[in-house]
Amino acid sequence: MSNKVVAFCGTGSMNGAILSGLLASGFDASAVRATTHSQDSADQLKKSLGDNGEKVQILASETESDANAQAVADADVVLLGVKPYGIVELAQEIAEHVRKDAVVISVAAGINLDALTRALNGGQPVVRCMPNTPSKVGKGVLAISVGEHVSDEQRKDVTEILSSVGEVIEVEEYQMDAVVAVSGSGPAYAYLLAESMADAGVKLGLDEATAKKLASLTVAGAGAMLFEDQDAESLRKAVMSPNGTTERGVQAFIDGGQFELTEKGMRACAERSAEMTEEFSK
Ligand SMILES: NC(=O)C1=CN([C@@H]2O[C@H](COP(=O)(O)OP(=O)(O)OC[C@H]3O[C@@H](n4cnc5c(N)ncnc54)[C@H](O)[C@@H]3O)[C@@H](O)[C@H]2O)C=CC1
């Protein structure tokens, strides 16, 4: 990765997390370009990067209309991080400026490799990535599908950049709707669990602040244990003493439809992902 230039077009929550992770891994800040829409966001980004804020080239598209074109001009790797409805337009905007041997990654839901390739005038090496928000604390899981024009060296560079914020897993593109349902949107389910545990804790007699603290730290602690052992079922069983409290509670969850309800929610999520692909991958 030495001597490579990386450009982030649309540096908000997700691309911002990857940018920070890349710099934290020791990547040369002067080889990084980043764009935002507003000048305010550009100023905030610069501030958030500390000393590196002076070295990263940061441009706002409302101030400089060719900000994205400038950012990608000398880039080896380009990450598109705007909202799904803006990705095709952004790709078209940079198409004439991005080097033909640069690899372009989209982190958006609902944008397929075909739409990305077409927006870039065909033949461009492209990668579709589905990250998740734990990337902000270096604990992300990022699924990628790699386009046909991507070289082995580019695949290695892409994996190295994304690995700076979490674990990278390659999947077939047809599996992306399922990936969105499991890991892309998944952090929200864990927070929903913490919310509903706190809510029930209040109903069981705790004050709200105590219930929230106990629930949030419990979900966080249980999540941390999953980094050591990814077998959730065996971790669950280790909490369940025979005929104890957990066994009774877990059985009530299962009898009440925990697995069916989770499947229902995730099917809705995957269906929306497919619908967004119809809508935005034109
Ligand atoms: N937030 C999440 O949990 C996840 C989001 N994603 C995907 O990441 C993408 C971005 O989402 P977020 O980071 O949450 O959004 P965000 O709104 O935080 O970031 C988007 C950024 O793009 C900038 N922008 C908009 N138009 C621009 C332009 N023409 N030129 C330069 N910059 C421009 C905005 O100023 C903003 O900073 C979406 O496509 C989403 O599907 C993927 C996985 C998880």
Ligand SMILES: O=C(O)[C@@H]1CCC=N1
């Ligand atoms: O909700 C969304 O559409 C995005 C994609 C995955 C997580 N957040």
